[in-house]
Amino acid sequence: MQALFYFLISKQLWKNLLIMILVSVFLVIAVNQTLKIYTRHGQKIPLPDYEGESITSASEDAERRTFEIIIADSVYMVGRRGGIILDQIPEAGQLVKEDRKIYVTTTKFKPDMIRLEDLPPFYGRNYERTARVLDMAHSIRSSITERTFDPGPEGHIMGVLFEGDTIIYRDRIKEGVQIPIGGSLGFIVSQQRGGTVEVPNLVCRTYDEAEFIIASYKLRVGTTRMQGEVSSLDRAFVVGQDPEFTSDARIEMGSTINLILSEQKPQDCDSLEE
Incomplete structure (x- = not known):
């Protein structure tokens, strides 16, 4: 029993214990720092600006940076090719961690189609006012292709043409017609002089x-x-x-x-x- 007591109070024992504690602390710090260096664990990375880029190239770049791009919405824009990123969440420049999901809105490749019966009434309506509504609400371009006599007010719609086909003439409406957003319509407009x-x-x-x-x-x-x-x-x-x-x-x-x-x-x- 006396030998055990002298062993516990010996300088060699405490010296060895101290060395073991110091080595353990050193190993923990070394391993932690090594992980930070090689995996950037716990660090935040500035998010790139993907707006204006194609979804294909942006996804490839994001994957190299351990990010994931997810298409949250898509819209058709007249005159712009499809697959272009319009906005992103989080915004560019924000500091984010690895494996962050980036939600984007892109342009569509094909326009949405609108049923003719879902558009506002045409026959008998003022052409200028109707053309403004179509442009603002659906980006549909309008043009006057023909003027015809009508005893009523001038400048009112008597007929509508789409891709050379008459889809509305007076109160007759062609069924099953769909108009693309950004498309064009021709109009037959009333006048009180000339024409047929x-x-x-x-x-x-x-x-x-x-x-x-x-x-x-x-x-x-x-x-x-x-x-x-x-x-x-x-x-x-x-x-x-x-x-x-x-x-x-x-x-x-x-x-x-x-x-x-x-x-x-x-x-x-x-x-x-x-």
């Missing part, structure tokens, strides 16, 4: 009615030929006209329409009126 007008359907009308309709279309009554005996124009009905009416027939404004009149109303007038 539709050929009105005058058959079955009285002469007075036909004369009024012809004048409202900015046309003139041409020759009148009687079929049978007509005692008075007030009692005459239109039984024929030249040019004839069809759904797509048009005539220059100021032109004449020749009429064939009869005191007998055509037999199929009632069915036409229905």
Whole structure:
């Protein structure tokens, strides 16, 4: 027991213990510093600026720096190629740790499509106002491709064309049409002078009615030929006209329409009126 006591208080024991403690502390500090040097553990790195770069090159650079780029959103921009980074979170220059995720917004390669029925109404609306709305809301460009007579106010939309195809004419709308953001539309716009007008359907009308309709279309009554005996124009009905009416027939404004009149109303007038 006495030998153990002398051993515990011996200088050699405490000397060895002190050496062991110092070595252990040194090893811990050395290992920690080595890890910091080789892995930069605990350090923060300034984040590069990826805005304006392509997503491909930015992702490759981020991977070399142990970052990960994630596309959070994408938008179509007219005139800009797809896959370009518009903004990033965190912002460039911020100090971040390794393995940090960077969320970016990029440009789309293809434009979004808008259904024709989801666009604002066209027929009868003011062209200038409609063109501004389309440009501001959907970046859709507008142009006037044709002007046509209409007795209503000038500058109103009578028809719409897309890629050379008439998709709206008066109250007729083509179904299943989709317009790309950044696309173009052509418009047929009303005017009260010049141009062409539709050929009105005058058959079955009285002469007075036909004369009024012809004048409202900015046309003139041409020759009148009687079929049978007509005692008075007030009692005459239109039984024929030249040019004839069809759904797509048009005539220059100021032109004449020749009429064939009869005191007998055509037999199929009632069915036409229905």
